[in-house]
Amino acid sequence: MANGLLKHTRERFALPKGFYGVKHIFLTLSFIVLLRIKSIEAIQYLSPGELGKVIGSDRVPEIKTIRRKLGILARQNKADLWSSDLSKNWLKSDGELSGLLYVDGHVRVYHGKKTKLPKRYVSREKLCLRGMTDYWLNNALGQPYFVISTALNSGMLSVLRGEMIPRILEELPDKPTKKELEEDPGRSVCSIVFDREGYSPEFIKEQWDNHRISCYTYKKFPGGNWDEDRFNEQDVKLRNGEMVKMKLGEKTTCLGKTLIVREIRKLSEGGHQTAIITTDRQSKTKDIAANMFARWSQENFFKYMQEHFGIDRLIEYETTPIDETTKVVNPEYRRLGSAKRSIRQKLGRKMSQFGALTLELSDEQIPGEDEKWFKKCLLRKAELRETIEFYQKELEVLKEKQRGIETHIPMARLPENEKFRSLSTEKKHIMDMIKMIAYRAETAMALMIEPDLTRRKETRALLRQIFSTEIDLVPDEKNNILNVWLHSLSNERSNRIAAECINSYTKVCSSYSEAVIILRTKM
Secondary structure, X not given: OOOOOOOOHHHHOOOOOOOXXXXXXXXXXXXXXXXXXXXXXXXXXXXXXXXXXXXXXXXXXXXXXXXXXXXXXXXXXXXXXXXXXXXXXXXXXXXXXXXXXXXXXXXXEOOOOOOOOOEEEEOOOOEEEEEEEEEEEEOOOOOEEEEEEEOOOOOXXXXXXXXXXXXXXXXXOXXXXXXXXXXXXXXXXXXXXXXXXXXXXXXXXXXXXXXXXXXXXXXXXXXXXXXXXXXXXXXXXXXOOOEEEEEEEEEEEEEOOOEEEEEEEEEOOXXXXXXXXXXXXXXXXXXXXXXXXXXXXXXXXXXXXXXHXXXXXXXXXXXXXXXXXXXXXXXXXXXXXXXXXXXXXXXXXXXXXXXXXXXXXXXXXXXXXHHHHHHHHHHHHHHHHHHHHHHHHHHHHHHHHHHOXXXXXXXXXXXXXXXXXXXXXXXHHHHHHHHHHHHHHHHHHHHHHHHHOOOOHHHHHHHHHHHHOOEEEXXXXXXXXXXXXXXXXXXXXXHHHHHHHHOOOOOOOOOHHHOEEEEEEEO
């Protein structure tokens, strides 16, 4: 509730009069998310009366009721507005964290047959598969703000320019005024961190010149290594509070003709140098390194949400049309590009064989009895030369053909067998927002109990145990008090941490088998 589960719902959503309202549907969905029930259909395997008491009713809605009411909510097309309301609240409440934003794409693989979505590279599978791409905006602790889904594979830069940057500028609170920016030429509105997929000197310059947004990314073509005497060891405080030592070096670099950036490199123990570039002109070198490497919090967020919250699961099987004026990659251009890559690979193999054979012939002393072998090698070399020339000519023909073809064409001009539709996103967006709220709530609790645990990995595991542990609801109607009895956890330490987390009147019984934690709240 503190993270906004029912906030703005009355303004954005409405359901016809019935026993279950928006509040009941949202509470039910949020509890099944925290219970790690990844499919709505799995509710049928729970005790409806037990979970119903938690949402303040005699039972939870049936699956068909949830599906029907979720469909009504989706048809109102208010998920984006609700998402915008919540992200504004979160950005405002996060304070300094909202000034450093992380963007990354996550591919939801689609194995269905309703539509023929374009293929895109899935790094975790190391394959090109059909699916939708979700672009998430998170803070340095991995907490999400919003997500933008697209069926097109136009790339991160297209989504950043078209949807994400305008939304950030609209929703970001306490932005510096134009006068403040003019008085301090090095000050930025906010900083955006992304991986090499978003590397583009033109884009980075455009964001600084037009919006005063500083960008962080890895340098795509770092060149040769720096001398080790350019690095010095520094104490770097990571975003989770941990202190580590890093060997860091910095210099000013010019990308293209006009973009001046700061290039920071981290030297690892094995001698590898990681190159970071940024237009952030005010932060210290060690702070820039900490900000860039905090990007892994977003990768950890994706992994955790996949495993525990099922963000890749389909919510519905419906599809929606895509605007016919939308530009997509020309299938013929893509086909010729694929053919070029295939020819280049074959040409590379033949040239390697030709070079190896040439070296072998030049190094060998050819005695008279090996004359037959020598002639055979010369014949093989001539065959390779002929094949190489054939591939080179074929490659030139493909290049010439590709030059005369448009790279992108409108959806309306796609051949019928290449046309595709997008997966419906409205229900998925509502569920994703509920999952974000659940994750933020869990993160807030994790930060409360983390100091009492020696290992951070145990924090969320303990919370999952608390969520799934049975309780007794004991109302005291005389005093208008609701007693929530949480049954004993796996050990006494867990009971003590749970009691401290409640931060209210608590009681832990002396007997381990009878240990309960009592939370009392006004009814």
